[in-house]
Amino acid sequence: MKKIFFALLLISASLSFANIKVVASTTVIYDLVKEIGKDKVSVDFIARGDQDPHFVEVLPSYMVKLRNADIFFRIGMGLEMWSNQLIDGSRNSHLKTIDLATDIDKKEVPNFKPDASYGDVHPFGNPHYWLDPQNAKIMAKEIYEALSAESNQDEAYFKKNLDDFNYRIDKKINEWTNKMSSLKGKSFIFFHASWIYFADRFGIKTAGFVEPKPGIAPSPSHNAELVGIIKSKGIKTILMENFYSDSAPNQLSQLTGIKVVKVPTAVFGMKNINSYIEMMDNIINQIIQNS
Amino acid sequence: MKNKFLFIVLTVISIGNIYSQSSINPDISLIGTFNTYTNFIKGSPGYGKLNFDIPEMELFVDGYLNPYARASANISYENNEFGVEELYGDIVRGLPLDIQIKAGKFLVGFGKLNTVHPHAWPFLERPLFHQVFFGEGGFNDVGVNFSFIIPTGDVFTNLDLGVFKGASIIPMSDSYAIDRGVNPIFVGRLGTFWSLDDYTNLEVGLSGSYGCYSKANLVVFGIFNQENVQALNHFYSGLDFKFKYSPTAYSVLTIQGEGLLNNRDVPRIPVMGIDYTLASVQKINNAGAFIYADYKFEKQFSFGIKYDYTAGIFGSAPTFLSLANDDKNSTQGIEAWFSYYPVEETSVVRLGIQNLMYHYADGTNRNNETTIKLQFLFSLGPHKAHPF
Numbered sequence: 001m002k003k004i005f006f007a008l009l010l011i012s013a014s015l016s017f018a019n020i021k022v023v024a025s026t027t028v029i030y031d032l033v034k035e036i037g038k039d040k041v042s043v044d045f046i047a048r049g050d051q052d053p054h055f056v057e058v059l060p061s062y063m064v065k066l067r068n069a070d071i072f073f074r075i076g077m078g079l080e081m082w083s084n085q086l087i088d089g090s091r092n093s094h095l096k097t098i099d100l101a102t103d104i105d106k107k108e109v110p111n112f113k114p115d116a117s118y119g120d121v122h123p124f125g126n127p128h129y130w131l132d133p134q135n136a137k138i139m140a141k142e143i144y145e146a147l148s149a150e151s152n153q154d155e156a157y158f159k160k161n162l163d164d165f166n167y168r169i170d171k172k173i174n175e176w177t178n179k180m181s182s183l184k185g186k187s188f189i190f191f192h193a194s195w196i197y198f199a200d201r202f203g204i205k206t207a208g209f210v211e212p213k214p215g216i217a218p219s220p221s222h223n224a225e226l227v228g229i230i231k232s233k234g235i236k237t238i239l240m241e242n243f244y245s246d247s248a249p250n251q252l253s254q255l256t257g258i259k260v261v262k263v264p265t266a267v268f269g270m271k272n273i274n275s276y277i278e279m280m281d282n283i284i285n286q287i288i289q290n291s
Numbered sequence: 292m293k294n295k296f297l298f299i300v301l302t303v304i305s306i307g308n309i310y311s312q313s314s315i316n317p318d319i320s321l322i323g324t325f326n327t328y329t330n331f332i333k334g335s336p337g338y339g340k341l342n343f344d345i346p347e348m349e350l351f352v353d354g355y356l357n358p359y360a361r362a363s364a365n366i367s368y369e370n371n372e373f374g375v376e377e378l379y380g381d382i383v384r385g386l387p388l389d390i391q392i393k394a395g396k397f398l399v400g401f402g403k404l405n406t407v408h409p410h411a412w413p414f415l416e417r418p419l420f421h422q423v424f425f426g427e428g429g430f431n432d433v434g435v436n437f438s439f440i441i442p443t444g445d446v447f448t449n450l451d452l453g454v455f456k457g458a459s460i461i462p463m464s465d466s467y468a469i470d471r472g473v474n475p476i477f478v479g480r481l482g483t484f485w486s487l488d489d490y491t492n493l494e495v496g497l498s499g500s501y502g503c504y505s506k507a508n509l510v511v512f513g514i515f516n517q518e519n520v521q522a523l524n525h526f527y528s529g530l531d532f533k534f535k536y537s538p539t540a541y542s543v544l545t546i547q548g549e550g551l552l553n554n555r556d557v558p559r560i561p562v563m564g565i566d567y568t569l570a571s572v573q574k575i576n577n578a579g580a581f582i583y584a585d586y587k588f589e590k591q592f593s594f595g596i597k598y599d600y601t602a603g604i605f606g607s608a609p610t611f612l613s614l615a616n617d618d619k620n621s622t623q624g625i626e627a628w629f630s631y632y633p634v635e636e637t638s639v640v641r642l643g644i645q646n647l648m649y650h651y652a653d654g655t656n657r658n659n660e661t662t663i664k665l666q667f668l669f670s671l672g673p674h675k676a677h678p679f
Contacts, residue, residue, distance in 0.1 A: 048489055051540070052540055055540075057537075057676075057678075057679060058676065058677075058678035058679060059484070059486065059492060059678070059679050060447035060449070060484040060494070060678070060679060061445070061447055061484060061485075061486040061492075063447060064445055064446075064447050067389075067440070081673075081675075082675075082676070085675060085678060088361070088383040088384070089678065091383065091384050091389040091391060091440060092384065092389075093359070093384040093385045093389075116637065116671075215635065216634055216635070217590055217591065217634060217635070243540050244540070245540075245541060245590070
């Protein structure tokens with residue numbers, strides 16, 4: 001009996017050593033960590049999939065999550081302005097905070113001193129890089145390296161999972177690229193300035209934004225300007241994150257007949273979107289169907 | 292002299308910011324508030340006239356000192372005077388038991404609202420009981436606070452214990468008051484936060500404050516001799532809650548309330564023919580409370596209503612003699628507001644109305660007072676949103 005007890009104790013101890021506790025700032029990172037860490041990590045997230053990741057209220061319950069974590073992964077580039085308050089509030093002096101933007105080829109890095117007159121311009125560049133699936137591979141590699149550093153003995157396991165993920169996403173990138181090829185060179189209106197990485201990857205063009213400046217609410221005069229652009233360029237689609245209000249895009253739709261396509265840009269952003277691949281599938285399929 | 296010194300400090304900070312922009316500079320933010328208002332007080336010469344307050348300013352400077360500690364300063368400009376509203380250092384991690392230590396001058400964690408800067412409140416007027424029991428600037432004091440996390444699983448529970456000079460608790464500059472000497476006060480708050488679901492959150496807190504709020508030279512009442520100078524103690528106990536429901540990205544319902552029970556020593560007012568030499572200090576019990584609801588129904592609009600009650604007469608500088616009666620007199624207030632955020636929360640235009648009702652135990656008749664106020668508030672720079 002005693003031997004069984006000690007054996008169970010040893011097994012549970014070894015299991016607990018293997019279990020890396022991770023918190024992800026967004027659900028996209030959450031899914032990538034699950035892809036690489038699988039059963040060797042326990043992972044939770046902060047910003048819900050149906051929530052604007054720029055504006056997350058600093059809740060003590062998030063501090064509790066970080067308090068018990070070994071690693072906190074975030075997008076970085078100033079997207080999660082709220083995260084430092086959570087880190088401080090967690091009082092976790094062993095927490096490793098890792099920005100996944102380190103190896104990303106950053107776009108729209110301002111070559112001027114950005115201030116609020118430009119809207120919510122991120123001084124380190126546009127942080128919505130996860131909408132390019134090639135960048136998801138870079139994020140996954142960064143996650144693999146961090147998990148391996150945390151648990152050396154599981155490095156091979158994480159590497160196998162990374163290779164498996166890269167294999168699957170490479171296939172999907174080919175599929176998505178083929179699907180989007182018919183739209184190459186076409187112009188779109190986007191709601192928020194978050195689509196530059198996606199647009200560059202699939203060769204589509206940006207004709208304008210519903211927001212007059214990043215983060216600034218749509219205005220009637222700007223809408224009037226967009227009506228002119230939509231009519232003159234024959235633009236067929238407005239693409240927007242599903243957590244934004246669609247009242248201004250719907251007005252544009254009534255005035256011009258343009259289609260409003262609301263898509264999730266995070267995992268769990270809508271029903272049946274439970275992984276990064278499902279999210280990208282949904283975005284691309286909706287664009288194809290409505291353009 | 293003080294103003295000159297602060298002007299020099301501000302100038303140095305500004306020049307430093309312009310010429311050495313760097314990631315190691317602290318964050319600098321400026322909050323500006325401009326109020327214009329009119330009072331409707333029967334018989335008052337200013338009845339219905341428009342008044343313009345001198346704009347108020349708060350300059351926040353804060354940043355990390357090292358990976359374990361932060362420092363913050365809040366320099367205010369109010370009523371034509373500069374002042375140090377807050378100046379403190381804060382060890383945020385790395386201490387045994389994960390204690391956080393905050394030392395300096397800062398807003399004391401008695402209740403929930405007191406630690407939130409007024410520019411972040413959804414309403415215009417500070418709760419009446421804050422002003423009667425803590426003073427116009429709220430419970431702001433010099434001292435040290437120790438913050439502990441209580442291990443309650445997934446529920447966040449925090450215990451704050453602090454020792455303070457007690458400057459904010461002394462409500463009077465009274466000829467009967469004498470130096471308190473070294474008589475610190477003790478303040479504590481136990482707060483628990485629950486996420487009821489993804490969209491609903493609740494925090495409940497219990498607060499207490501104990502200490503000597505003043506000493507009275509009771510000789511002037513003709514009751515005691517000099518040896519019988521009395522320490523007058525207070526014990527404040529408080530209950531607070533905050534409920535927030537955000538069903539969509541653009542709608543938030545906030546309901547928040549606080550109550551305070553005051554148990555305080557006050558000199559008994561001499562009455563002819565009665566010997567008070569054996570019982571010259573009496574204990575009084577009184578209370579104050581507020582509750583408000585604010586509903587943000589679009590990204591740019593919100594409205595709300597607040598009810599206030601406080602023992603004592605709001606607005607009068609309390610004296611020993613008035614304090615002896617503040618369990619009998621009371622003030623009530625109702626405030627309503629409508630807020631418009633033209634672009635986002637960096638600026639707000641707020642229209643508010645407050646009606647005050649006074650009750651005197653001795654039958655003094657005082658008309659209700661109504662104030663209509665229009666406020667413009669802006670927030671420049673990276674000043675962070677307050678946590679829940």
